[in-house]
Amino acid sequence: MRTYFQKTAETQHDWYIVDAAGLRLGTLAVRIAQALSGKRKPTWTPHIDNGDHVVVINAGKVELGGDKWRQKVYYRHSGFPGGLRTETAESVRERYPERLIERAVRGMLPTNRMRDVQLNRLAVYAGEAHPHAAQKPAPLN
Numbered sequence: 001m002r003t004y005f006q007k008t009a010e011t012q013h014d015w016y017i018v019d020a021a022g023l024r025l026g027t028l029a030v031r032i033a034q035a036l037s038g039k040r041k042p043t044w045t046p047h048i049d050n051g052d053h054v055v056v057i058n059a060g061k062v063e064l065g066g067d068k069w070r071q072k073v074y075y076r077h078s079g080f081p082g083g084l085r086t087e088t089a090e091s092v093r094e095r096y097p098e099r100l101i102e103r104a105v106r107g108m109l110p111t112n113r114m115r116d117v118q119l120n121r122l123a124v125y126a127g128e129a130h131p132h133a134a135q136k137p138a139p140l141n
Contacts, residue, residue, distance in 0.1 A: 006043045011050040013121065017130075017137035018054060021061035025104050028062065032101070033108035035140060036118040049114050054140065055132050056124045060097035064089060074103070098124040 016035055020028055034040050038050040064072065072089040092099055101124050109115045123132060 004043070006045040006048050006050060008048055010043075011048065013050075014052045015132065015135040015137035016052055016054050016140040017132075018056045018140045019058055020056050020101065021058040023062060025062050025064055025100060028056075029101065029104035029108050031140060032056065032105050032122065036105070036121055037109060037114075049117055051118050051121060053121045053132075053135070053137070054123070055130055055137050056101055056122070057128055057130055058126075059101050059124050060093065060126045062093075062097075062100060069093070097126045 018028065018032065032054050035054050036051045038044050038048075038052065040052075041050060043050060069090040070088055074087050074089065074092055075084065076087075077084050089100065102119075102122065105122060106115070106119060109118055123130065
């Protein structure tokens with residue numbers, strides 16, 4: 001038997017939509033990362049970018065378990081001495097609810113050259129409205 005390797009010209013990027021209302025952040029991020037990387041397809045090839053487009057709506061209604069809204073802390077650093085900034089998940093949800101999902105999915109994808117390409121196919125919206133109705137996205141299981 002010969003091993004099948006998909007060619008770049010044979011790739012097809014489908015569109016999926018996910019309603020994040022009432023779903024756990026980690027479980028949702030795993031499903032989205034698998035769709036973005038193309039691992040849900042039988043033609044998955046490690047060095048070919050054959051992932052799909054994913055549209056996430058209701059990002060502000062995603063859930064975290066237990067008391068993680070106050071315990072989970074996000075860090076960022078400006079690069080200057082004393083430039084470490086911390087923010088809880090609760091305050092991030094109030095200001096930028098899309099960033100919770102974007103950052104969780106980014107952590108689930110492998111750290112290589114294709115990660116930024118795959119993240120460009122992720123669209124996250126805080127509410128129900130999104131401008132991707134013309135692509136007719138199918139629901140992601």
